[in-house]
Amino acid sequence: MIAFEELSRKGQKAKDAAYELSTFSSIQKNQALQAMADALKAQQDEILAANAIDVEAGKQKGMSKALLDRLLLTPKRIDEMAQGLIDLISLPDPIGEVLSQKRRPNGLEIAKMRVPLGVVGIIYEARPNVTVDAAGLCIKSGNATLLRGGSEAIHSNIALIKVIAAAATAAGLPDGAIQLIEDTRREVAQAMMTMNEYIDVLIPRGGAGLIQTVVKTATVPVIETGVGNCHIFVDKSADLTMAEKIIINAKTQRPGVCNAMETLLVHEEVAATFLPQIAQALQQKNVELRGCPQTSKIIAGIQAATDEDYATEFLDLILAVRVVAHFDEALEHIRRYSSGHSEAIITNDYSRARKFTQRVDAAAVYVNASTRFTDGSQFGLGAEIGISTQKLHSRGPMGLEELTTIKYIGYGDGQVRE
Amino acid sequence: MIAFEELSRKGQKAKDAAYELSTFSSIQKNQALQAMADALKAQQDEILAANAIDVEAGKQKGMSKALLDRLLLTPKRIDEMAQGLIDLISLPDPIGEVLSQKRRPNGLEIAKMRVPLGVVGIIYEARPNVTVDAAGLCIKSGNATLLRGGSEAIHSNIALIKVIAAAATAAGLPDGAIQLIEDTRREVAQAMMTMNEYIDVLIPRGGAGLIQTVVKTATVPVIETGVGNCHIFVDKSADLTMAEKIIINAKTQRPGVCNAMETLLVHEEVAATFLPQIAQALQQKNVELRGCPQTSKIIAGIQAATDEDYATEFLDLILAVRVVAHFDEALEHIRRYSSGHSEAIITNDYSRARKFTQRVDAAAVYVNASTRFTDGSQFGLGAEIGISTQKLHSRGPMGLEELTTIKYIGYGDGQVRE
Structure with missing residues (x-):
């Protein structure tokens, strides 16, 4: 009382x-x-x-x-x-x-x-x-x-x-x-x-x-506030060097925060080239990968990603990976699993960049930048009391x-x- | 099911x-x-x-x-x-x-x-x-x-x-x-x-x-949305002709809506002059008055206002009336009973007009205007889905x-x- x-x-x-x-x-x-x-x-x-x-x-x-x-x-x-x-x-x-x-x-x-x-x-x-x-x-x-x-x-x-x-x-x-x-x-x-x-x-x-x-x-x-199941989609037109730099930043610069990346989506046309490259870079940073069947064919020896993995905010050095057949499949994956925090596309295609920013329903949507920018000081607010996901x-x-x-x-x- | x-x-x-x-x-x-x-x-x-x-x-x-x-x-x-x-x-x-x-x-x-x-x-x-x-x-x-x-x-x-x-x-x-x-x-x-x-x-x-x-x-x-227990305070410096016009409008033009007036507060220095005048005008419009003891002394034969009356959104031709000893008492009354919808002061005093608009915590605060203006079309929004009181x-x-x-x-x- x-x-x-x-x-x-x-x-x-x-x-x-x-x-x-x-x-x-x-x-x-x-x-x-x-x-x-x-x-x-x-x-x-x-x-x-x-x-x-x-x-x-x-x-x-x-x-x-x-x-x-x-x-x-x-x-x-x-x-x-x-x-x-x-x-x-x-x-x-x-x-x-x-x-x-x-x-x-x-x-x-x-x-x-x-x-x-x-x-x-x-x-x-x-x-x-x-x-x-x-x-x-x-x-x-x-x-x-x-x-x-x-x-x-x-x-x-x-x-x-x-x-x-x-x-x-x-x-x-x-x-x-x-x-x-x-x-x-x-x-x-x-x-x-x-x-x-x-x-x-x-x-x-x-x-x-x-x-x-x-x-x-x-x-x-x-x-x-807060929960961030953030995705980065590497489109077939992506600059793969830029993609690698952004993914390493989004996943490893500070993995325990809500704007860190949790799932990588890769267009199948670049998967065979890009996945080995990014896997090596991520594994050097001690990131554990969990992949879809197609990912596993390209990167040997990684754990299979479950539906649960795609839904999880790991807040840790773990990354779910999925190869998508086309742009719309990436949109659908994000629509299903996103917590509406921060999502990014790496692309050099004008119409897909435009469509991604229009279609993805999240607090922050990026083209060719790290999800880690969703932050009061980075946005120039000076200070921040939290990040609203409603x-x-x-x-x-x-x-x-x-x-x-x-x-x-x-x-x-x-x-x-x- | x-x-x-x-x-x-x-x-x-x-x-x-x-x-x-x-x-x-x-x-x-x-x-x-x-x-x-x-x-x-x-x-x-x-x-x-x-x-x-x-x-x-x-x-x-x-x-x-x-x-x-x-x-x-x-x-x-x-x-x-x-x-x-x-x-x-x-x-x-x-x-x-x-x-x-x-x-x-x-x-x-x-x-x-x-x-x-x-x-x-x-x-x-x-x-x-x-x-x-x-x-x-x-x-x-x-x-x-x-x-x-x-x-x-x-x-x-x-x-x-x-x-x-x-x-x-x-x-x-x-x-x-x-x-x-x-x-x-x-x-x-x-x-x-x-x-x-x-x-x-x-x-x-x-x-x-x-x-x-x-x-x-x-x-x-x-x-x-919606609940409006709206007050109008007639300050001692008010133009009493203007006050009457605004009160008649706020109370009787459409009594069943949320921006209609429910309580009249009158500064005691003008109560003896203003209350008989406004009582007559309101009674001609069939408004029932319920007053504080001081109001009852000035306007004979009206029902006593209870605490419950001051807290009620009548949505009807009923008006609670209270004489206040000074400006701060009006602010206190509004602070206690307001539902945060629309509040008005009738005054010609600059500093009280300023203080009223600063101090009263409501969606809309008026100086020398009817509370009935809190409305999407009146505000120029074109259409309205409701009036937020949060x-x-x-x-x-x-x-x-x-x-x-x-x-x-x-x-x-x-x-x-x-």
Whole structure:
């Protein structure tokens, strides 16, 4: 019971803070960001001590090396978090921008103005950097934020929030602008997902399991992020040297992220030439290949790809490979298996490049470029709160503008409707 | 069981149709709209006969006059529906518009292009005109639509869909672009709300009960529409003649719609002058007043307003009235009771006008104009599928652009990520 009281008390506080924050000037918000960054650096010992408790507990529980690495904070990583906040200062404030203003025939002038969403709820896993990143993006865009991180990082999160929330309040932000739900029980997260009264949008950040739970449970509007089953199709007209360079980049530069490539599709007219070449290059990078029967005929000794493989976001040095008989078969494969994140074609054929970009239904579709570019900083957004794979509200990398909504303002001098 | 098979079969068909429709040219879509309009007129006898069955059944069930009127079709109303489709032809096609295109430092050019949402599900009540309006808007914006109307209008809806879907297909649109879920059982609607695999967005259209059911049940992203508990605040600096004109318009011009006024707030410095004046004007229009204690002192013989009254969207000739001690009390009242639809201030004070538009959190905020303007045609959108009262995706009147999402297209020549 106490947990739910904490939840609605913090919800109300967030709502009140959002009401105040919506009219804060950029100067005020930037001062708070600077204060938060300074406090992180000044109080890093406290944060590192709290983080050490989480890391030790993670080790005891047999957490994987990769997860432990995501959980671990170091002085350098705290500096990077602080720098992330400082970088937000120089980004343009999206709030108050008038996207259009029109005078209607009756003289009523209707402006469409960008305003904050209100209260943004973030549900995430054991990455303490999300705590600071999300809080910073929400503050800059005039939103209050209610954070709910994983239990594995709870000591780190409590310490981080204590430091940045105090700094923000001292710099003049309303109390309640940045809050953490400290009770990490599952039922508390579930209750948070139905707090329509207090939360305007929920953004889950984490693995596919977490995201699907939020999508299925929440009655608060959700922005679905993340899962990327990304394909690259090497067309018969492709520059094969370029294709190799792009595939190596998309698969191996950082295999554990959502915009990494998971399946290679090759036009059968170039399969006999290209597959041995790319297989060698990928195997040098320790990539395990899983192929269709035709692939296996060309590259000996690889595992057969199952339907399951084509549907999987490996997030690892594993690549599914399929030879397609023609362009439309590539489109059909992508249509069936794509998670709507990032898809690419390597081609020098104008009409196929055009058709691919028209037909493939994904947040980002590339011609002759790596899928790895689907990213807020690469798109020039400056910072990113996640990558939306849904179609409502925003799609693709979400920066400050994607954390806003609009309000219509009608300026009249007595207009009434006829 | 059969119902759920119908549902997933139609869902798949809609998804396939959406894939085709997304690349249709405006010319093709406009031809279909014209064919649909022509067919409605040519086959009106069939539609009227089906409608007569629904109307008769409604009378037997003791349906209210207002509901029967919404259900009733006449040759004139069918002509209006057809005209609605024809009006869409001249509106600009939103699809394919590039909202921005930027060259990144590495030469990669990233375009942000407007594309259809995909499959739009509409859940509505006993208004057969929604069937045609929604189908037309979805077609023009390149979306397939899956309609689920109320059981009271089922014969009308089946007849309408039969006519317009056949005309659309004959004009070259993919089969499945416009479909009706004919099974009107509640559990079928509920199953539709969780068809994330097939439906990209759900738009409920109807009363508060229907909308809340959809918001609470759906796992498919929802755009919440409609409920409008709209306020007008008469500031002490208001032009009281203008205030009267606007209030009479907002309350009585069409009291049954979501942008009609429901509560009047009056600054106490002008209450003694203004309340008798406006009470007389409203009572001449048969508006029942329910007032706070201070209002009752000034206008004798009116019913006391309860907290419940302030929270109610009457949709009727009833108005709650409250005298407020100062501007901030008006803001607080609105903040507490507003449904975030449309709010207005009548004032000649610059700083209060500014503060009101900044502070009031609603889809539309007016200075010296009627709340009745929150409407697609009044905003110049040409047509409207509903008025969003949520903050995600779209807010306020939703026209063709609000039925779209975006896709990023990256044009490269071999770019990889460093």
